[in-house]
Amino acid sequence: MDYKKPEDLIGENGLLTQLTKVSVERILQVEITEHLNHHKHEPVINVSGNARNGRNSKMLKVDF
Numbered sequence: 001m002d003y004k005k006p007e008d009l010i011g012e013n014g015l016l017t018q019l020t021k022v023s024v025e026r027i028l029q030v031e032i033t034e035h036l037n038h039h040k041h042e043p044v045i046n047v048s049g050n051a052r053n054g055r056n057s058k059m060l061k062v063d064f
Helices: 006-010 015-036
Strands: none
Touching (some): 006 015
8 A cells, every 4th residue: 555644554544543453353353262162153062152143243442
């Protein structure tokens, strides 16, 4: 990409915002995998009912 001004890097849709979003999403995926003790789309072995339902998308809003 061709970054010419500070907003291209730190603005609302800048590179830093995009990298932060991707990083947080990845961290949350790892956390839920560890918490539930199974990967996404794997058969659920735990019978407690605590599983990924796959029905709703989630949104995390981060204010800096």
